[in-house]
Each structure stands twice: as C-alpha cells, then as structure tokens.
Amino acid sequence: MKIYNTLTRKKEKFKAIHPGQITMYVCGPTVYNYIHIGNARSVIAFDTIRRYFEYKGYKVKYVSNFTDVDDKMINEARTEGTTVPKLADRFIKAYLEDTNALNVEKATLHPRATHEIKSIITFIQKLIDKGYAYEVDGDVYYRAKKFAHYGELSDQNIAQLEEGASKHINDEEQQRKEDPIDFALWKAQKEPDEIAWESPWGKGRPGWHIECSVMSTKYLGDTIDIHGGGQDLEFPHHENEIAQSEAATGKKFVNYWMHNGFVTVGKDQEKMSKSLHNFVTVHDILKRVDPQVLRFFMASVQYRRQINYSEENLKQAEIILNRFKNTLTSIDYRLADDTESAASAELKQAVQETQKHFEAAMDDDFNVQNALTAIYDVLPVVNANANLSKVDKGELKHFKELLNSWLSIFGIDTKKLTAKVTSPDNEKINTLIKMRDEARKNKNWAASDQIRDRLKRMGITIQDTPQGTRWTRDEN
Known part of the structure; x- marks a missing residue:
C-alpha cells in the first residue's frame, strides 16, 4: 500500500509502527455551528480510509x-446570549447526529479541548522550560524560528513566513511577540465574560494549535502513524502542531501526513467555506437528500481531489448507487429461487479479477474512482449470469458478500439500500403486474403491452424471467 505524504510530497510505502495496528488522528470541527459539506468532506474521506484499513485487517x-x-x-455565544459550553454541547450533538446519518463510524475517542486544560498547561510549561515558548503579560507564544524544520510541511521558508505574518498582525501584537511568526499557545483573558481557566500565567484559555498536539500525543503516543485533515490546515495549524509536538517530545510526530481536497461550488468552482457564505450545511441538505446518496457522492472521489458540489453530480451518484442496488436485488432474487446452480468459469474469473483490481486501486493512495470502476465494469457479467435459466449461485453469493464489503468501505449500508420501499403505490403495482401476467397467460398481448406502458409511466420497469415477473423503480 502506498500513501501520498504531504510532508515529503510523494507516495510512500505504508508501514505501520505496530504491525496490524494503526494510530490515526484527524482534526475535528470547531463546534459553533452545523457542519457544512466542506467539513463533511474531511470526515467522510478519512472514515473511508479508516474503513479500508479495517477491510485489510488492521485495528485502527x-x-x-x-x-x-x-x-x-x-463570539457566537455572546451573539446568542448563551455560554460557550452550552453552545458546544448543542453543536457536538448536532455533529454526531449528522455524521451518524452519513454512516460515519464513531471515533475511538472524541476528546474536547476544554476537558484537557490540565494536560495543555503541563505541555505548554514543558515548552517554556525547554526554551521553545515565552510568556508576555499572561499570553504564551511559541518561538517558531527556534524549531529547525518550521515551514517544511507547507513548503515555505522562514523569510516568506515572516513577511506574510508581519502584514497580518497589528502593532500591539508585533510589540508583544519576539518574532512575527511566533504563535499563541495560551491567550490571556481579555474580558470578564470570556471563558477562562487558571494557569501559571494567569487566567486564560488555550490557543487553537496546542490542543491537537496535546490530545494526539496523550491518546495515541508521541509518534503516530497518520494525521489527517483538510488542505487548509497544512498551514498554520499542522505546521504548528509539528513544531510544538516535536519540541516537547524530541521525537518524530507523524509518519504520514494526509490532506483532503476542498469542496467547491458554482461554475467558478469556488471553495466552500463559512467565511465566504457559500456553504450548505449537512443538517439542511439531509432534509431533502438521501443520506446514502450524499455519503456515496462524497466518498466516490479520491480524497486528495477537489469535489464540485452540484445537484447534477448528486444525481449522477444516485444513478450509480441504484445500479449497485439493482444488481444486489437481482442476486437476491436468484439466490432465493429453486432452480439448480450451474458453475460459471467466466463469472468466477471476473469476480477474482475485480477483487484484484479493486484492492490494487485502493492500495494506490486510496484511488476510489478506479476502485469503483473495477466494480462497475463487472456488473454486466454478474447481471448476465443472474438472468440465465441456471445461475452460479455459489459465485453470485460470493460476489454479493464482496460487494457488500466494498460498498461498506464507502459507508453504504446495503441492507438499507436494497430494502423494499414501502409506498402507497406498491399494492397498485403488484395488482397491475398480476393483471399483465394473466393477460400474457391468455396471449392477450395488446392488454399486456398496455399495462407495461402504464407501469412505465409510473416509473416502473418490469422484467420477464423464467422465474417470474420482476419490477424495479427507474433510476430517475
């Protein structure tokens, strides 16, 4: 298996620190609002990666x-007239509801920054003691230039960073810092109503970057296999995490850095973000879109590639998902009939080749497009066998098990996918099919064709097989 490592800018052979086990840290949301589709991209991308590792037998x-x-x-708590903890509790609950709807596996741990204050203070004090951090009037800053590898992850040199930083800080902050690129580890309380904790440097709260260094090393160890997040976190967040963590522990922080691409919207493919006010929340979209369709749409693009969010692309994902659904339905239909099984060397070879191509694609930096193409290309062979008078039931069952496990990697629950939709017109459809079967039995072809056309107008396609008449809803 090869993974693209952002730090080295090349694909590298993956080797876990401990055989059969993987430690994985993925930056989560700031919980002051519902997550939007751009946030969900990272959640789904790394859940898909995690699921593939588990498919391969790793414990993650x-x-x-x-x-x-x-x-x-x-600021949001002030606007709403509530407290920061109450705001956080509300949107953590909403996050878990939305990600559960998208069939995201629960994290082994979901630590919260406010629950780790003691550990954060201890970590910062260690950096001060080692000379990597300094205190100024209750604020604590990290000496970025003291860390020899600062800027390597984002491929920037110190001069570039200093020039950029000096343009974005005010005179007061400039005077407080030893260097413009130094960043905050601890922020002193500025207003009486600000949430704050006691510390050796006075009342305050942790900076953004320090929490991830503390939580990843505390729960996963000084060196972890994989650290993931969106491309926008490469700098400054992940750059600062490396500087903090390696200065504190004296060890390599992460073996493989992985970053997912953005979600874009519109003809200009503008990045979706809250700051640009062009986002769509998962909470809202799930009111009108099947969660499995949204999940499949997001998971079916290789994690480093950009995704363009549009109704057209959602619809295309739904069509592909329906084709998988129809194949599974056909297999179930044939496995349940009482016809004899007949071995098919062609089907067996096709299934074996598909598994080989699927895993080869996923092993190549999780190339989900090629993996899905491998599955998609074998569907005609499977469907052709399922339509024979005698089918290879053993191989059809084997393929069904494989397809279930493959689609599960993409977060698709195939039991939900193939469940019969209870609809008010189901009874009417079944009645019309019985009428058509009777007309065919009596060789009343005109009546049979009229009923077929009527069903077609209702969005129903029927298929006459040696085992009886089957029907499916059209793929829109």
Whole structure:
C-alpha cells in the first residue's frame, strides 16, 4: 500500500509502527455551528480510509477532537446570549447526529479541548522550560524560528513566513511577540465574560494549535502513524502542531501526513467555506437528500481531489448507487429461487479479477474512482449470469458478500439500500403486474403491452424471467 505524504510530497510505502495496528488522528470541527459539506468532506474521506484499513485487517485507533473553545465560540455565544459550553454541547450533538446519518463510524475517542486544560498547561510549561515558548503579560507564544524544520510541511521558508505574518498582525501584537511568526499557545483573558481557566500565567484559555498536539500525543503516543485533515490546515495549524509536538517530545510526530481536497461550488468552482457564505450545511441538505446518496457522492472521489458540489453530480451518484442496488436485488432474487446452480468459469474469473483490481486501486493512495470502476465494469457479467435459466449461485453469493464489503468501505449500508420501499403505490403495482401476467397467460398481448406502458409511466420497469415477473423503480 502506498500513501501520498504531504510532508515529503510523494507516495510512500505504508508501514505501520505496530504491525496490524494503526494510530490515526484527524482534526475535528470547531463546534459553533452545523457542519457544512466542506467539513463533511474531511470526515467522510478519512472514515473511508479508516474503513479500508479495517477491510485489510488492521485495528485502527481513531481519534478526532472537538475544538470547543476559541474566538469564534466566544463570539457566537455572546451573539446568542448563551455560554460557550452550552453552545458546544448543542453543536457536538448536532455533529454526531449528522455524521451518524452519513454512516460515519464513531471515533475511538472524541476528546474536547476544554476537558484537557490540565494536560495543555503541563505541555505548554514543558515548552517554556525547554526554551521553545515565552510568556508576555499572561499570553504564551511559541518561538517558531527556534524549531529547525518550521515551514517544511507547507513548503515555505522562514523569510516568506515572516513577511506574510508581519502584514497580518497589528502593532500591539508585533510589540508583544519576539518574532512575527511566533504563535499563541495560551491567550490571556481579555474580558470578564470570556471563558477562562487558571494557569501559571494567569487566567486564560488555550490557543487553537496546542490542543491537537496535546490530545494526539496523550491518546495515541508521541509518534503516530497518520494525521489527517483538510488542505487548509497544512498551514498554520499542522505546521504548528509539528513544531510544538516535536519540541516537547524530541521525537518524530507523524509518519504520514494526509490532506483532503476542498469542496467547491458554482461554475467558478469556488471553495466552500463559512467565511465566504457559500456553504450548505449537512443538517439542511439531509432534509431533502438521501443520506446514502450524499455519503456515496462524497466518498466516490479520491480524497486528495477537489469535489464540485452540484445537484447534477448528486444525481449522477444516485444513478450509480441504484445500479449497485439493482444488481444486489437481482442476486437476491436468484439466490432465493429453486432452480439448480450451474458453475460459471467466466463469472468466477471476473469476480477474482475485480477483487484484484479493486484492492490494487485502493492500495494506490486510496484511488476510489478506479476502485469503483473495477466494480462497475463487472456488473454486466454478474447481471448476465443472474438472468440465465441456471445461475452460479455459489459465485453470485460470493460476489454479493464482496460487494457488500466494498460498498461498506464507502459507508453504504446495503441492507438499507436494497430494502423494499414501502409506498402507497406498491399494492397498485403488484395488482397491475398480476393483471399483465394473466393477460400474457391468455396471449392477450395488446392488454399486456398496455399495462407495461402504464407501469412505465409510473416509473416502473418490469422484467420477464423464467422465474417470474420482476419490477424495479427507474433510476430517475
């Protein structure tokens, strides 16, 4: 298996620190609002990666944090006339509901920044003691230039960083810092109503970056296999995590850095973000879109690639998902009939080749498009066998088990996918099919054709098989 490592900018052969086990940390949301589709991209991308590791037999310890205190949290709580903890509790609950609807596996741990204050203070003090951090009037800053590898993850040099930082900080902050690129580890309480904790440097709260260094090393160890997040976190968040963590522990922080691509919207493919006010929340979209369709749409693009969100692309994902559904339905239909089984060397070889191509694609930096193409290309062979008078039931069952496990990697629950939709017109459809069967039995072809056309107008396709008449709803 090969993974693209953002730090080295190349694909590298994956080797776990401990055979058969993987430690994985993925930056979670700042919980002051519902997550939007861009946030969900990261959640779904790394859940898909985690699921593939589990498919391969790895035991994954997966940690994803909640940032439940920062400036955005404080400002939103003020606007709503509530407290930061109450705001966080509300949107953590909403996050878990939305991600559960998208069939995201629960993290092994979901630590919260406000629950780790003691550990954060201890970590910061260690950095001060080692000379990597300094205190100024209750604020604590990290000496970025002291860390020899600062800027390597984002491929920037110190001069570039200093020039950029100096343009974005005010004179007061400039005077407080030893260097413009130094960043906050601890922020002193500025207003009496600000949430704050006692510390050796006075009342205050942790900076954004320090929480992930603390939680990842505390729960996964000083060196972890994989750290993931969106491309926008490469700098400064992940760059600062490396500097903090390696300065504190003296060890390599992460073996493989993985970053997912953005979600874009519109003809200009503008990045979706809250700051640009062009986002769609998962909470809202799930009111009108099948969660499995949204999940499949998001999971079916290789994690490093950009996704363009549109109704047209959602519809295309639904069509593909329906084709998988129809194949599974056909297999179930044939496995349940009482016809004899007949071995098919062609089907067996096709299934074996598909499994080989699927895993080869996924082993190549989780190339989900090629993996899905491998499955999609074998469907005609499977469906052709399922339509024979005698089918290879053993191989059809084997393929069904494989397809269930493959689609599960993409977060698709095939039991829900193939469940019969209870609809008011089901009884009417079944009655019309019985009438058509009777007309065919009596060789009343005109009446049979009229009923077929009527069903077609209702969005129903019928299929005459040696085992009886089957019907499916059209793929829109």
